[in-house]
Amino acid sequence: MYELFKTKAEAVGAEVHRFKTKADALDFIVSFLKDEGVSDAPKGYALWAEGPFLDGVDRTSLQAKAPGLKFQVTRELAADSLVGISEAGYALTDTGSLVTDQTAIVQRLVSTLPVIHVAIIGTDRILDGKPAVFAKINPSNSRYIAFITGPSRTADIERVLTIGVHGPKRLVIVFVDDLEGAN
Amino acid sequence: MKKEFKDSVSKAVHNATLTTALGKFSEAYKVNRAKAYEGIDFEALRQNIADRKAFAASHIDLLAASFKIKAEALGAKVFLADSPDKVKEYILKVARDNNVKSVVKSKSMASEEIHLNDFLIKNGMSVKETDLGEWIIQLAGQKPSHMVMPAIHMTKEEVAELFGKEVHERLTTDIPRLVEVARKELRSKFLEADMGITGGNLAVAETGSIVLVTNEGNARMVTTLPKIHIALVGIEKFVEKFEDIVPILTALPRSATAQLLTSYCSIITGPVENTDGSMKQLHIILMDNRRTEMSHDVKFKQAMQCIRCGSCLNVCPIFRLVGGHVFGSVYTGGIGTILTAWFEALQNSEDIQGLCIQCGNCKEVCPGKLDIPDMILEIRRRLVVDKGQSLTQKAIFSVVNNRKLFHSMLRAASITGKPFTSGGFIRHLPFFLSELTEGRSLPAIAAEPFRDRFKKIKQPKLKEKAAFYAGCLIDFAYPEMGESLIKILNKAGIEVIFPQDQTCCGAPARYNGAYEVAGNNAVDNITALLKEDVKYVVSACPTCTVALEHEFIATLESLGRTDWIPQAKKLAEKTVDFSTLVKKLVDEGRLSFRQGQKLGSFTYHDSCHLRRTLKVFEQPRELLQKAGYQLTEMFECDMCCGMGGSYSIKLPEISAPILQRKLANIKNTGASIVAMDCPGCVMQIGGGLHQDGAPIKVKHTLELLVDQVEGK
Ligand code: SF4
Ligand code: SF4
Numbered sequence: 001m002y003e004l005f006k007t008k009a010e011a012v013g014a015e016v017h018r019f020k021t022k023a024d025a026l027d028f029i030v031s032f033l034k035d036e037g038v039s040d041a042p043k044g045y046a047l048w049a050e051g052p053f054l055d056g057v058d059r060t061s062l063q064a065k066a067p068g069l070k071f072q073v074t075r076e077l078a079a080d081s082l083v084g085i086s087e088a089g090y091a092l093t094d095t096g097s098l099v100t101d102q103t104a105i106v107q108r109l110v111s112t113l114p115v116i117h118v119a120i121i122g123t124d125r126i127l128d129g130k131p132a133v134f135a136k137i138n139p140s141n142s143r144y145i146a147f148i149t150g151p152s153r154t155a156d157i158e159r160v161l162t163i164g165v166h167g168p169k170r171l172v173i174v175f176v177d178d179l180e181g182a183n
Numbered sequence: 184m185k186k187e188f189k190d191s192v193s194k195a196v197h198n199a200t201l202t203t204a205l206g207k208f209s210e211a212y213k214v215n216r217a218k219a220y221e222g223i224d225f226e227a228l229r230q231n232i233a234d235r236k237a238f239a240a241s242h243i244d245l246l247a248a249s250f251k252i253k254a255e256a257l258g259a260k261v262f263l264a265d266s267p268d269k270v271k272e273y274i275l276k277v278a279r280d281n282n283v284k285s286v287v288k289s290k291s292m293a294s295e296e297i298h299l300n301d302f303l304i305k306n307g308m309s310v311k312e313t314d315l316g317e318w319i320i321q322l323a324g325q326k327p328s329h330m331v332m333p334a335i336h337m338t339k340e341e342v343a344e345l346f347g348k349e350v351h352e353r354l355t356t357d358i359p360r361l362v363e364v365a366r367k368e369l370r371s372k373f374l375e376a377d378m379g380i381t382g383g384n385l386a387v388a389e390t391g392s393i394v395l396v397t398n399e400g401n402a403r404m405v406t407t408l409p410k411i412h413i414a415l416v417g418i419e420k421f422v423e424k425f426e427d428i429v430p431i432l433t434a435l436p437r438s439a440t441a442q443l444l445t446s447y448c449s450i451i452t453g454p455v456e457n458t459d460g461s462m463k464q465l466h467i468i469l470m471d472n473r474r475t476e477m478s479h480d481v482k483f484k485q486a487m488q489c490i491r492c493g494s495c496l497n498v499c500p501i502f503r504l505v506g507g508h509v510f511g512s513v514y515t516g517g518i519g520t521i522l523t524a525w526f527e528a529l530q531n532s533e534d535i536q537g538l539c540i541q542c543g544n545c546k547e548v549c550p551g552k553l554d555i556p557d558m559i560l561e562i563r564r565r566l567v568v569d570k571g572q573s574l575t576q577k578a579i580f581s582v583v584n585n586r587k588l589f590h591s592m593l594r595a596a597s598i599t600g601k602p603f604t605s606g607g608f609i610r611h612l613p614f615f616l617s618e619l620t621e622g623r624s625l626p627a628i629a630a631e632p633f634r635d636r637f638k639k640i641k642q643p644k645l646k647e648k649a650a651f652y653a654g655c656l657i658d659f660a661y662p663e664m665g666e667s668l669i670k671i672l673n674k675a676g677i678e679v680i681f682p683q684d685q686t687c688c689g690a691p692a693r694y695n696g697a698y699e700v701a702g703n704n705a706v707d708n709i710t711a712l713l714k715e716d717v718k719y720v721v722s723a724c725p726t727c728t729v730a731l732e733h734e735f736i737a738t739l740e741s742l743g744r745t746d747w748i749p750q751a752k753k754l755a756e757k758t759v760d761f762s763t764l765v766k767k768l769v770d771e772g773r774l775s776f777r778q779g780q781k782l783g784s785f786t787y788h789d790s791c792h793l794r795r796t797l798k799v800f801e802q803p804r805e806l807l808q809k810a811g812y813q814l815t816e817m818f819e820c821d822m823c824c825g826m827g828g829s830y831s832i833k834l835p836e837i838s839a840p841i842l843q844r845k846l847a848n849i850k851n852t853g854a855s856i857v858a859m860d861c862p863g864c865v866m867q868i869g870g871g872l873h874q875d876g877a878p879i880k881v882k883h884t885l886e887l888l889v890d891q892v893e894g895k
């Protein structure tokens with residue numbers, strides 16, 4: 001399932017990574033932020049939206065390892081951020097999409113306004129298609145359900161496919177095999 | 184057709200940027216679409232969509248009521264607006280009540296339909312389109328030329344200039360750079376805006392949800408950043424259940440842009456939190472604007488099944504030549520013609536309905552299962568009912584309606600035409616056919632029509648009988664095709680009879696909206712062809728076959744002449760096209776081929792009616808190959824040749840380039856023969872190649888088979 005998803009998601013321009021444990025995933029995110037030049041500077045920082053993944057994570061030591069990482073998400077901060085980190089609900093193999101409940105405003109802010117969107121998801125959340133996901137999502141308790149498939153793109157000028165017109169220019173998906181168990 | 188309209192057509196056809204861009208796009212689209220649908224049963228999928236949408240269309244009141252209850256229970260405001268004015272009033276009131284100064288919009292055809300931007304701007308607001316294509320045309324002060332790709336008619340040079348003016352900077356034509364300019368410019372607009380307006384791709388009655396599909400992410404910003412969200416949704420966007428989203432979401436991106444899914448799809452159910460923690464004001468306007476009336480119309484209710492994917496435009500040979508602006512209105516192409524006739528006025532579709540050549544390409548790909556060409560014919564018919572036929576057309580059809588007169592005039596044409604004939608082709612035709620010779624040669628009217636020759640043909644007395652329906656072209660221009668057909672069927676042990684009272688199949692009248700005339704033609708033919716008890720009624724002209732098999736019934740039904748329907752059905756059952764019949768006879772072992780023949784290479788041109796209405800395309804290819812010809816397929820073998828009956832007279836400026844394209848595709852195969860199953864196509868392509876001088880034989884399949892088949 002994972003390989004299939006990876007192929008489909010990469011075909012639409014997403015970057016897909018997989019880690020065994022939560023700790024491995026955290027290490028990756030820290031080094032990713034470093035590599036992208038995330039820092040405390042204006043327009044250079046990263047925002048991490050609240051979610052279950054962060055439960056039990058020592059944020060202070062994380063921030064020490066990744067300067068410029070903030071857990072406070074506001075409209076003003078999001079508008080100028082370089083990276084936004086959030087969690088996704090499901091991954092779909094047929095289209096390489098992430099499906100996520102974005103009723104909470106922070107979820108939308110970190111996935112629409114930053115230049116790069118990093119999405120974390122458990123490897124066990126991969127489903128094989130829309131019927132499977134539609135059996136799980138329920139609009140009566142998720143007011144804003146978002147399907148995200150690759151980065152923002154357009155082909156409106158001379159049909160040339162160009163990345164990043166309004167939304168993130170990169171979508172980085174981080175799979176974690178043992179999401180519940182670790183830490 | 185009005186002169187200004189004709190002018191806009193020729194201007195578009197001669198706009199090289201436009202036609203090249205659209206041509207390239209439609210070629211790539213075909214390949215990409217096929218790839219996107221790999222592994223999907225398209226017929227099953229679209230039946231599924233059609234069923235669900237048809238259900239919604241016939242229960243609109245119910246669904247709207249349920250939607251309203253659901254969405255309002257969650258805190259949204261739902262407003263049912265029957266007219267564009269009411270929509271505008273409502274939006275203005277919301278804006279005034281909330282002191283709105285700036286508005287950002289995500290793409291919405293419904294708002295284009297009611298010219299909302301102009302209205303809001305006149306009322307003192309700033310309005311920005313944020314879909315890149317929409318923003319481009321907004322800056323250019325134009326209308327969208329395509330439902331899905333509004334700015335497809337513009338070059339990067341034009342875009343660079345527009346953007347340059349907007350940001351007061353000289354810009355290069357580097358596309359990623361231009362996109363970056365838009366990103367920067369619009370980002371501040373999103374953040375400043377007081378109100379966001381979107382359309383809706385779907386509205387789900389069961390849950391009160393709105394579904395928004397985009398690639399750029401602008402809809403996500405428009406529904407997140409401003410504190411007010413207005414979703415303006417046409418009531419054709421309803422589906423009943425949440426699960427109904429699945430098939431539509433499967434087809435929409437695949438059909439629209441050949442994507443498996445767009446970058447973003449949002450399902451919004453009730454208001455959400457604003458960025459400052461307050462609750463959003465969510466207004467959902469359900470716009471009618473004659474949609475309910477359309478859903479009650481027997482012929483047009485299927486138009487409610489449209490999911491606005493735009494694929495009908497992408498495959499239309501006319502649209503790709505002229506682009507969207509010729510249609511003069513918000514919605515373009517075949518579906519646009521229909522929507523204009525309804526959302527504006529029937530009269531507004533008078534010129535544009537004539538653009539459809541009835542090739543059926545759109546019908547084949549439509550995920551909503553709309554029969555666009557049929558609805559366009561219905562528009563034609565209603566226009567004729569409203570306004571009556573033009574004098575020339577009246578004259579023509581009064582002749583066609585009178586078999587004896589019609590046939591004697593065609594005979595006369597063979598005599599008057601004689602001095603103008605050269606090498607089997609005629610340059611100037613007399614009478615009403617005179618304009619036909621623009622841009623291509625035409626066959627001479629035969630000195631002796633088939634109906635006279637038939638009497639001299641000696642046939643063995645055979646038990647099984649088939650009636651031959653010749654159609655005007657074989658009867659009066661290509662009688663030798665009829666003779667070949669008889670030879671072939673005789674070999675299979677079938678005697679051919681030719682009912683002399685058969686007349687025009689009514690297609691010309693029908694395609695011009697003159698249903699009364701077509702109805703009379705139908706009755707005359709039914710009477711003539713069923714007079715003797717035959718096993719088959721065979722035709723070698725797909726247009727005629729379609730008339731006999733489908734249209735007689737439809738025409739008589741629409742005229743209320745129901746007493747003729749059983750007979751029409753009986754005729755339909757017996758009717759068969761030439762290649763299908765011969766293939767059947769070969770399969771039954773009643774005909775065989777001479778062995779070991781090497782007859783050279785051929786390419787096959789699929790005639791619109793044969794391929795798409797009758798679904799016949801394998802049979803002739805198989806027969807010709809069995810006979811010993813080698814097939815080299817041509818590019819776009821099933822694209823129209825531009826003939827379309829009187830279309831080539833009325834719109835030669837469109838017909839001619841379509842033919843030229845076809846000729847180039849034929850020549851590119853290097854084949855020495857081009858085969859087809861339609862005498863109309865033989866006339867168009869044969870005439871084109873005659874003027875072009877290319878040494879390629881243009882043959883009806885039956886002419887290529889006649890000497891190659893043997894009886895038992
Ligand atoms: S039938 Fe052919 S010409 Fe008419 S709208 Fe459809 S694709 Fe275009
Ligand atoms: S008519 Fe069919 S093909 Fe055309 S936009 Fe509507 S659904 Fe798509």
